[in-house]
Amino acid sequence: MEVLQVNNVSKRYGEKEKLVNALKNISLRAEQGEFIAIVGTSGSGKTTLLNLIGGLDILSEGEIIIRKHNIAGLKRKELAVFRRRNIGFVFQNYSLMPVLNVYDNVALPVTLDKGKYVDHTYIEGLLKELGLWDKRMRFPYELSGGQQQRVALARALSNKPAIILADEPTGNLDSRTTVEVMGLLKKCCKKYNQTILMVTHNEILAGNCDRVLHIEDGVLLAGKEGA
Numbered sequence: 001m002e003v004l005q006v007n008n009v010s011k012r013y014g015e016k017e018k019l020v021n022a023l024k025n026i027s028l029r030a031e032q033g034e035f036i037a038i039v040g041t042s043g044s045g046k047t048t049l050l051n052l053i054g055g056l057d058i059l060s061e062g063e064i065i066i067r068k069h070n071i072a073g074l075k076r077k078e079l080a081v082f083r084r085r086n087i088g089f090v091f092q093n094y095s096l097m098p099v100l101n102v103y104d105n106v107a108l109p110v111t112l113d114k115g116k117y118v119d120h121t122y123i124e125g126l127l128k129e130l131g132l133w134d135k136r137m138r139f140p141y142e143l144s145g146g147q148q149q150r151v152a153l154a155r156a157l158s159n160k161p162a163i164i165l166a167d168e169p170t171g172n173l174d175s176r177t178t179v180e181v182m183g184l185l186k187k188c189c190k191k192y193n194q195t196i197l198m199v200t201h202n203e204i205l206a207g208n209c210d211r212v213l214h215i216e217d218g219v220l221l222a223g224k225e226g227a
């Protein structure tokens with residue numbers, strides 16, 4: 001089943017002499033359960049692409065369709081709800097809530113969704129799967145970087161999103177912890193049939209994914225994307 005379609009998307013920032021063509025006519029598709037790596041040099045447009053797919057920024061041209069919804073057609077509030085229900089984010093800097101313990105951080109996307117019942121059994125399963133069960137009462141500052149990133153991954157999974165967008169999720173981790181977090185990403189991808197789009201600078205990590213997209217200067221390199 002196809003969960004994502006990016007059709008002829010362009011993104012411009014600024015105007016006149018400040019104009020930046022961050023993305024130029026990008027098209028791609030992703031199936032449910034695919035683990036896709038996005039690679040490219042600094043400034044090539046990787047984060048811009050994730051931000052557009054995640055509804056954190058507005059595209060200039062084209063359309064993005066997630067689970068059959070054209071996200072450009074959504075109003076601000078609708079987009080916020082859509083994002084919470086369909087997108088899981090994992091950032092380089094973890095972005096956990098410092099005042100919430102591990103359990104509450106992971107459950108947050110569900111608790112924020114008013115009227116939605118929190119499936120505690122599912123959250124418990126996630127915490128166990130990611131080796132965080134005995135840390136559930138701890139706060140982010142009490143955890144290592146790798147542990148914090150595992151919490152971020154559990155949080156991203158908690159809403160059973162259509163897509164997880166991970167922007168250099170191992171960028172702050174040492175090589176041993178990188179391997180561990182990558183292993184968990186891959187395991188979650190398979191176990192939950194979870195689509196993941198991951199930006200990385202690491203060619204070896206990219207080579208471990210189902211498919212690699214190369215972006216250069218805002219363009220998806222032809223012949224390599226396999227979309």
Ligand SMILES: Nc1ncnc2c1ncn2[C@@H]1O[C@H](COP(=O)(O)OP(=O)(O)OP(=O)(O)O)[C@@H](O)[C@H]1O
Nearest residue numbers: 013014020022040041042043044045046047048049
């Ligand atoms: N908010 C913004 N306003 C203006 N220009 C922007 C903005 N965000 C990104 N850009 C520009 O768009 C281009 C793509 O940026 P982007 O952040 O997507 O690159 P990236 O591939 O993620 O790079 P990196 O690997 O360094 O994270 C760059 O030229 C950047 O300067």
Ligand SMILES: [Mg+2]
Nearest residue numbers: 046047048167
């Ligand atoms: Mg970036």
